[in-house]
Structures are given as structure tokens and as C-alpha cells.
Amino acid sequence: MSAALRDFMPVAARARAACPRLTTLGEVVGLPLLAARIGAGEPAGLLMAGTHGDEPATVEAALQVLERPAGGWTGGLSLDVLPCTNPTGYVQDARETVQGVDINWSWSRHDVAEIEMLRRFLLGRRYRFVIDFHEDWETPGFYLYEHRLGVAAAGPRMITAVERVCRINRDAEIEGWPACNGVVTADSSRERITRGDGFPLVLLRDHTAHKLTTETPTELPMQLRVQAHHAALDALLAHYAELT
Ligand SMILES: [Zn+2]
Secondary structure (H helix, E strand, O other): OOOOOOOOHHHHHHHHHHOOOOEEEEEEOOEEEEEEEEOOOOOOEEEEOOOOOOOHHHHHHHHHHHHOOOOOOOOOOOEEEEOOOOHHHHHHOOOOOOOOOOHHHOOOOOOOHHHHHHHHHHOOOOEOEEEEEEEEOOOOOEEEEEEEOOOOOOHHHHHHHHOOOOOEOOOOEEOOEEEEOOEEOOOHHHHHHHHOOOHHHHHHHHOEOEEEEEEEEOOOOHHHHHHHHHHHHHHHHHHHHHHO
């Protein structure tokens, strides 16, 4: 691997300090793929970040979630947290892994260490929801993808919460998909045909009935992007806390 642009040590140190129950799913070029758990009992949801290594606000947002003081902010819900699923991409500030793989769209491959670790981690796990933090270089405002199978929508409520932090992308079409007030509801079958066996679709098929992907504009200051992800997450947790 060429010279690192970012140091992964502070990420691992902060996660470890914040979360005594931190585990390592494995290592890629000496960098750990970390898994944490917040709260007690069976986790209701999974929070993922850092799947694309050039989206650093997602990792920062996940670390700050781990660093929040315990005390009910999750509405009593327990969460699994994968704060950086692509550590080699993170240190290189690259979308892909050191192997040149986009984790999100290479799920059918069996020669990618990160994907194998995630596959083993997810085996037999089901969540009420999965939220995946991402960033977008091109968008002028925040938006999110919402895929759901027979469960109530949370996307519009999440947009209302993020609106207080930053601008929303209200285009009628985002990334080629129809969108309404910042919520993209891409059709799974069309997406599968166009993009291959994607991780978002595998999660929806095997591990949850409710998949959300938040996208912050990279042009905003880091802390605003972090706040936008948090506003979306907190609105989603409030939605599920009310259903419990
Ligand atoms: Zn991304």
C-alpha cells in the first residue's frame, strides 16, 4: 500500500476508548475492521460507516455516536456499529479498498477480505433497520435512500430533522433515481439489474426490512456533515422507539 494520507490509529483508539465491547472482525494490511455494540440486549439496528474511504465524515459521525454518553439517547434501543468497513480506503482517502474494490457493489466476489468479514459478521443476524452513512461529492444538499419491505417509512421524518442542519437536495431525480423531497426510493429489481449484486440489496434481502443510506454533501464543513448524519440517525431511532 502506498503512503497513507490518514492515520487509522486514532480511529481505533477512539473506538476502543468509547466502547469496551469493541471487537475486531479481522485485519486488512494490518488495519482492523472494528465492530461495536451500544446498549443492552438484542440490537434493533445496525449502523455502518466508511464503506467508501473518501467519505471521512461518515467515520467521524460513527465514532461520535460511540462517544456519546450512555443514558438513553437511543430511546432504549441497542445498536451494532461498524464505524469503518473500509479501513484501507480510509487511510488512502480512496473510495475503493487497497485491492481496488468498491465494497458496496462487489458483494458477489469471494476474494475480498472486507466482504468476507462482513459476510461472517452478518451471518444469521437480522435487524429492524440498517442505516449506512455515505457522502456525495456532487450533491448540493443532503438526501437519503430508503428501501423498505412492509414497514412504515421514516425517510420524510429524517429529512425534516436534517433540514435544521443543512440544505436538502429536493431534485426530482438524484443519481438517476426518482426522488421526492430528499428521499430516493430506488426500485430494487431495476437497481439489481443495473448495478449487479449490491451490498444494500443483500442487506435488504437477508438482514433487514428497512435499509436507509444517508448522503451528505462533501462540500460542507466536516462538523455539519457529522451533525446531518446524527440528525437523520436520531430521527430514525425516535421512529423505532415509538414503535416499540
Ligand atoms: Zn459512499
